[in-house]
Amino acid sequence: MGYVRIVNETSPEARGGAAPGRIVLLTTSHRVAPGLLSWPAWQALRTADAVLCADGAHPQLPYLREAGITVAEASPTAQELVDACAGGRTVVVVATGEGEPALTDGLARLASSGRIAMPELELLPASYDLPGARLLDLVQVMDRIRAECPWSSRQTHEGLAKYGIEEAYELVEAIEAGDRAELREELGDVLLQVVFHSRIAEEDPDAPFSVDDVAGGIVAKLVHRHPHVFGDEQAETPEDVKEHWLRTKAEEKRRESVTDGVPLGQPGLALAAKLASRTRTAGLDVPLPQGDGIGYELLALAARAEAAGTDPEAALRAAARAYRDAIRAAEGLPA
Numbered sequence: 001m002g003y004v005r006i007v008n009e010t011s012p013e014a015r016g017g018a019a020p021g022r023i024v025l026l027t028t029s030h031r032v033a034p035g036l037l038s039w040p041a042w043q044a045l046r047t048a049d050a051v052l053c054a055d056g057a058h059p060q061l062p063y064l065r066e067a068g069i070t071v072a073e074a075s076p077t078a079q080e081l082v083d084a085c086a087g088g089r090t091v092v093v094v095a096t097g098e099g100e101p102a103l104t105d106g107l108a109r110l111a112s113s114g115r116i117a118m119p120e121l122e123l124l125p126a127s128y129d130l131p132g133a134r135l136l137d138l139v140q141v142m143d144r145i146r147a148e149c150p151w152s153s154r155q156t157h158e159g160l161a162k163y164g165i166e167e168a169y170e171l172v173e174a175i176e177a178g179d180r181a182e183l184r185e186e187l188g189d190v191l192l193q194v195v196f197h198s199r200i201a202e203e204d205p206d207a208p209f210s211v212d213d214v215a216g217g218i219v220a221k222l223v224h225r226h227p228h229v230f231g232d233e234q235a236e237t238p239e240d241v242k243e244h245w246l247r248t249k250a251e252e253k254r255r256e257s258v259t260d261g262v263p264l265g266q267p268g269l270a271l272a273a274k275l276a277s278r279t280r281t282a283g284l285d286v287p288l289p290q291g292d293g294i295g296y297e298l299l300a301l302a303a304r305a306e307a308a309g310t311d312p313e314a315a316l317r318a319a320a321r322a323y324r325d326a327i328r329a330a331e332g333l334p335a
Helices: 039-047 061-066 078-084 101-113 134-148 157-177 180-201 211-224 238-253 268-281 294-307 312-330
Strands: 004-006 022-027 050-053 090-094 120-125
Touching: 022 039, 022 101, 039 090, 039 120, 078 090, 078 101, 134 180, 157 180, 157 312, 180 211, 211 238, 268 294, 268 312, 294 312
Parallel strands: 022 090, 022 120, 050 090
Antiparallel strands: 004 120
């Protein structure tokens, strides 16, 4: 990507004359390793008459100096920076993490005053965040909270387990409600549980692992279970994909029964539907157990719903919400 160029309408360049110098504000992302700059950024740095940085501890400075670029530690005012560009000089300012708001505001005031001929102003992003880069911020924030927060520093996997369940339910509710803002927030809360547990796991004396181990594990699993994407196998339909997934999963887990790995602690309707799904997918002909009582009736309903492609848990929640609305209406309250 290029730079953003700003030309003052009252400058000599706007009137057809020569611009008195050039100011380049160089911005970088702290989520990208220092020294990994774009080619336009390196060109601007190597051809500049002066390179300035207000932060002597800026992570880019050792790499710039190693590349032979002289960087002066300075924090000029807007007027001083304009004066430094006199005679057509180019000055590059390596922006700090705050982005130099005082300097840019001062330059904007000078440009709008119309009293002086402004240098050409350029905003040059030297590095850009990759997709997912903000996850690094979350990991860093979690590290600090774990170390400094009296509550977070005492949490355990066991103590946080209930919150994982609650957040998952709240995510499902946001999905079913169709609330996009709520969905984004609840996805963040679920992500927090993953990062929090991973941070706690780093402290285990016997079997520690980190969020990188967690991410690496799921990446390896996804690649292995998608041979039609990362390998030579073919999958033309969703059913083909599911067959690949189940086969590779069975090879990984070495399970004896199709019921292995089905958590018995999940809600009853979901458990019944999962068992029915596993049985049907495996091609097993296992009649539903017969018995008296509502439990067997619910089991049959759950199996029937699963066979029809309906999630019985979601269907029951929808009916329950309709019941709740009817109750509130009877009470004279809005739904």
